[in-house]
Amino acid sequence: MAVRSALLVGLAWLYRFEVEASDELVESVTFLGSPHTPETYVKAGYSAGILGALVPIGFTLWLPWYAVVGISLGCSLVSMHVVQTLPHVLASFERTEALGDAPTLIGRAVLRMQIEPSTESAIRFAAETGSSSLARNLETHVEAAVGTPRTGLLSFAEEWADRFPAMRRSAYLLASAGEAPEAERNRTLDRSLAAVLDGTRDRMAEFTNAIRGPTTILYAFGVMVPLALVALVPAVGFVGYELSIWYLVVGYDVVLPIVLVGASLWLLARRPIAFPPPKVTRAHPDVPPRALPTLLWGGLGTLAGYALVTAVGVGYLAPIASGGLGIAGALIGYVRPILQVRTYVREVEADLTDALYLTGRLVDDGNSVETAIQRAGEQVPGETGDLFARAAGLQRRLHVSVHEAFLGEYGVVTTVPSPRVRATVELLAIAAEQGAPAGRAIVSMADHLDELRDVEAQTRRQLSTITDTIDNTATFFGPMVAGATVGLAGGLAGEGTAIVDGATTLPIEQLGIVIGVYVVSLSFILVPLAVALEDGLDWPLLGYRIGRSLLGAVPIYVVTIVVVGATF
Template sequence: MAGWYPGDVEPTPELRRALAFLDSDLGADIVVRAGYVVAAPTAIACLVALVAVGVPLPAAVPAGVGIGLGATHTCHRLPVAAATLRRTRALGDAPGLVARAALRLRLAATPERAATFAARTGSGPLARSLAAHADRTRGESATGLGGFADEWRSWFPALDRSVSLLEAAVDAPPDERDRALDRALETVLDGARDEMAAFAGEVRAPASGIYAFGVLLPLALVGVVPAARAGGVSVPSAAFVTLYDIVLPVGLLGAGAWLLLRRPIALPPARVRSDHPDVPSGTFRGLLAGGAGLVGGGAVGAVVASWAIPVAAVGLGVGAGLTAHYRPMARVRADVRAIESGIDDATAVVGRRVAAGESVETAIESAADATTGRTSHLFATAAGVQRRLRVGVRRAFLGERGALADVPSPRTRATASLLAVAAAQGRPAGATLVTLADHLTELRRVEAEARRELAAITGTLRHTAAVFAPLVGGATVAMATQMAASETTLSGGGSIAGAAPGGAVLPPSTLGVAVGVYVLALAAILTAVAVGLDRGLDRALVGYRVGLALLSATPTYLVAFLAASMLF
């Protein structure tokens, strides 16, 4: 497609930087050319579609041109947006990376080893960036930490200050080094808190605007449709459907993307891949559940009204399919959370035992006895692997048959790596492990505070998507339907669907379908935005939550319609 554009182009440095960060094989000039080429066919297709549904030509032409230009802008900005979201997710690992480097420096004041350890025990763009800088400076006087901090300074200034404190701690006297390392971690944690608190304050007003103009006002206006007809104002079906099922959802998508792109740091959950042994391969489960939901939804919709059949079938079918497909990943993620919730206590037990002269290998068994739940089971499994296979701490946790072989938790795996290092250091590492436990507790506290800052916003979005919007939508459609029926009776049997400029006037059946599609779109879009604000855009997490929202919104919409029809 890019080859169809004959002219020369000059990509922006921002686009080049975004494609490089995404490790994309596409050249920036190809993206720019493709954006220009896509404008004409998009504009023509939209123009034809608008004219076909009855939009007057003087209005359809500028709309088509605007949509074509919007397609060009979207094509040019999409890589930049993707890079921003990925960078935001990567910065959520900054406190953990600094904590790992600081703890390695407590064991040995060697910045090269600390940088390598922090990079090797992490995952994602931040760890890979540190690894690249460490490899680039291997054998030189520099450690790679300075170049790494320079690269990320503009995105997260607190990380730059924290890394500078790490480097300064290396040259500090031994009795002051621990305080300097603590200060380095406090700096990045305080930076994360401040960034999230500032973002929560900035985003409240825009989120309220989205809620008011994207949800409340459109749903309230549905009830005005019959009253408008009574006042001599006709509402064309094509205009209503275009507004509620195309314009408003696209506007909500744009507003939601704008909110997500403004988030400075995301605290992502554990990423569960499809090749995990506890995740069934293929899409059979999802397709089977989706098919059952489609049939069941159609049957439920037929009981409510004829127009409800497609709404219920799509809502329950897609919701059941997404939920069934991503449910195994959600279970794995819940297991990871259960392990991480107690890993700090177990590490503290190991640290105290090692400081008292016990070996790390024996202290792991003590930690299994001193903790409960999944954390206790994890350490008991590692102790069992040590005894049966006669292996060290690293292989007991991280080996092919280790306790963490199927646990996708970067934080827990990094902790296990430090336990392995402590096993080689012996008794002096005990105090470091106790400090590690304190750091893990502090990291969890910062994550909880960050989520609490946004809890009111994300909670409102989730509840609106799953319950409030379908409840109001169903009741409003029922009220509008009853008002239309009453008007028809009073007018002596005249139809509400008389002719009107620009298309047929909106009948109640079309109203029900149009609002139903809008409600389902709200359930998907608002839920995705809420998840993105809360934990970052993880595909499995978004898919699972959207599936649950659709399973809630669809029956709520139908039940609200039935209940309101009985009342009115």
């Protein structure tokens, strides 16, 4: 982050003329809370464009002047556009992830009102118990409404109405529930939550249908067709035209990756809602800060890649195999402890609805919340039951409240980075003060959590047909087609540099390296696209999925070249 900020400031300093930022750029920079002004991004973009135009000058040694001019112009425009649109892209991603918290945010407010019918308290509770940017934005509106008859809920809903219309309807229903007669209140609250859930389903269904065509085009013309054309490289030499390897370097390792990245960002910027998993950082006590495992796994991957190409007799692919598998090992070694903590969090969340349902029924039957939590710990399986059992044990030993047992200094949830779990136990703590009347609210809490989980699962199922294809293309199909076409081209050209009717074809070693770099780049482009479409920009998951993709793509590419080449 500091490096990016310093680079941005440095680029802006190079451009000494006055500029004016668009209203859209001002809005994006303000939403991100960036320390830099919108004009800084505009100046940095112009500087990047000038510097980008100078980068391809070195290609004059291998390419004709008109090709260098075209590449220079392209690099200039791309560099300028990337820097100046960076705030728009980042703001779009953050808004997408923020709206993924909308059903949970409204759900917390609804459940809080079922325990205590105060709209102001419910809205404040929903804002304070959330960790997303949406919750922080709601808290800003709540603070702005202090001293006025408003709660901040409706102004918050109006701000997000353009991007998520269901938020407005849900917010107005929630606000009216506070003034509704007791007999109508629960029905109105249920309609408020149903509005945001239905809106989420509809938006994601529309988005999934809308991107089927673009992703098919991306898959066909961005990956499969270019890879299939590799087999035609020998034919260029056969007709007497000398093809420089630098044309392929620019085309496959520069232009195509840039086009794929641009298309991926275009798709992601249109995703209306994302459901990112719980965020676990390396600051978590269960995540070791040591770098040695990362280096060890990276070293093992490098050795495995070298051993692979040596064993099958294609030593010229050592940079691809060793580099690809080394990066895969380092990425997996780095994120593995984070994902282990996340797996534990998911296991805690797995049976949370069962624990709440049992707790609510026991409270409704006249048991105290403390007793109900203890019984839930004994009867609910897995990590969820263990969490409740440990909380009940803390209550007995330390004689603390429900809130302290879960969220206090020694609370059992302090190391569980799950907004859903934290909000749930906050509501349990409030219910403990209400006694038996809160039993029905706890049962409703379990029902609402089930509904939220169903919405997320349905959204992922809708996208899985698309994301699975993208992921498999980067990991299996793309490397297999690439290896087959390179092997075919090598077989047609013969050993080394083949001479056919006086024409020279490219050496298989050069072609294998160039296309191998493209194969590795697919894992860094298509896999993040699949992950971000399904889960948002979750960096640990991105690292793991990229590493896993490389573990499949690199060996498949190498082995396919050998197998296809051996048939000629």
